[in-house]
Amino acid sequence: DMGVISEITNRVLVMRKGQVVEADRTTAILDQPGHDYTKKLLAAVPRLRIPTGTANTEDNGRQADSPATDGDQNPLLIAEGVSKQFAPQGFAWGVGRSKPKFGLRDVGIRLARGSITGIVGESGSGKTTFGRILAGLDKAPTGRITIGEHAFDVSRSGRRSGLLGRVQMIFQDPSVSLNPRMTIGETLDESIRFGARIRSGEEPADLAAMMDRLGLPRSLLGRHPHQLSGGQKQRVCIARALLARPEIIVADEPTSALDVSVQAEIVQLLKDTIAERAMTMVFISHDLAIVQAMCSSVYIFKDGRIEDFGPTEFIFSRSDNPYTRALINARPHRFTC
Template sequence: MSAPLLEVRDLAKQYTTRGSTLTILQNISFDIGKGEVVGLVGESGSGKTTIGRSVLRLIEPSAGSVRFDGTELTELSASQMRRARPRMQYIFQDPFASLSPRMTIGEILTEGLKIQGTGNSKERLDRARKALEQVDLPADAVNRYAHEFSGGQRQRIGIARALTLQPEFIVADEPVSALDVSIQAQVINLLRDLQQRLGLTMLFISHDLAVVEYICDRVIVLYLGRVMEIAPSAELYADPHHPYTRALLSAIPSPDPDAHRNRQILKGDIPSPANPPSGCVFRTRCPKAISRCAEVVPELRETAPGRFKACIRDDLNGSVS
């Protein structure tokens, strides 16, 4: 991995409601190297979006460290954070809800530039037109409104909005999940091309493991606010080490109807963060759980070069296979 652009250590997020505390994230640690695409996967309710928004301080983390290119973001004032934001941008999941219906596309794309005080109105509009061309939309789209575009085109506009500020780092939060399957591949290929052409660093959030395999260099597997496994993409898909990762990968549909796969069906739903299991949070659904899993929270440990796993069976020198 190249030198880290983003370093996250012991990130936590809690909410207090009606006198009870909801722990959404706990002890989240990972790095993303410059020019790297890291996938963040897990079931709904695992905390993926909370991580994406916390690292950019769109919501404030409760604890932990987030260093971007050596700068501790959690210590920046509001004005300092505003000046740092052009270097890091967010692509939202819903391409329609994230675009104001009352603003032209030109106004949407230049809003961030205006807030940052970048250039005059003509220069800002020129940069907006260039961003539209980068996402394969006509420059004259600046004069139209979001409702005039299809879902795939609106997501391209969302991508263009992120590009206008010429960022180095992008959080892409399930950027194709709201799109038709036929359009998803086009948008994913566009993101991959932009990432390579512009040298972007990216945290790619998705529940679609096939998409993650295609676009990501490394993968972080999340369950109920904790990291279960981190590995290079090719290694993780070829040889998953954590029982949860194995279950997720076994559920990927195969294009070959004659292919035989050892399906590992997880029983029940992901627990509520209001009442998480003791010890390992995955133990209530884990086919390899032992009694001590209820007593000890497994640490995320490096089990091989570049591979990390949180499993009590390692602590006992046992195999999860």
């Protein structure tokens, strides 16, 4: 994380293939990198662009309503009134000294067909919980999800409600989201079989073509996850999600475990694949620069609620929501333009 490095370190060692290729004061490394590898890393760091413009406010100083998102025009998925509480852990809950914590409070979003929609917020804001509910992996006591003309009761498991399989997830850490006992070929074959059941009557997905599309050597099919690099494992997770042929993909911080050079490749890969296949994606991330580059609309989560939302250009240039501005201003200035 180059932003953290720029904020807290005095010196930097740049390592590649077991060797230190460059070492100097942090400011020297960031301002005048000498080694080509250092230059490549710094060039791959996403920059947050703050467009010039004024906040969209009314005369009384209150922010005007956010403009409509593309999900309002052509929605594929509509989530309404999704709420979920978590019971506190430990002795205090047993004696009634603590109240349940809301993970989500009456959350609703709309996803447009063929769009990438960002969800941003601090840790504990409910981003991942909401993504898992969208994918049918978790339940919520209240709420409803509609995909196309089909409504799904989120109080039931995704398998019972029929939601499971229509939405696929790409998890944050590829190392723990792949079965270590299965080869890559077995993992991807399983996804193809699952997708074939969901989309009965269609031509089965082409595994070899998917491997080529994602830049994965076919020789990896016989290997296990621990024999792959982090970037290769994340590509396998992307392939697994795509081969199941979902209508929607939830990508839960899919680049946070990767170095910046691999991260840039994965971001472009996701963006190109979604465009080519006319799919719909929810992209959950802490990194505002990546969200800005990927997404057409953004929802800002805070304490289990939607704090702000709108088209990406509006959120980053004209939203006057204090929490939104605080998130944007927290980005290291060195990587803001």
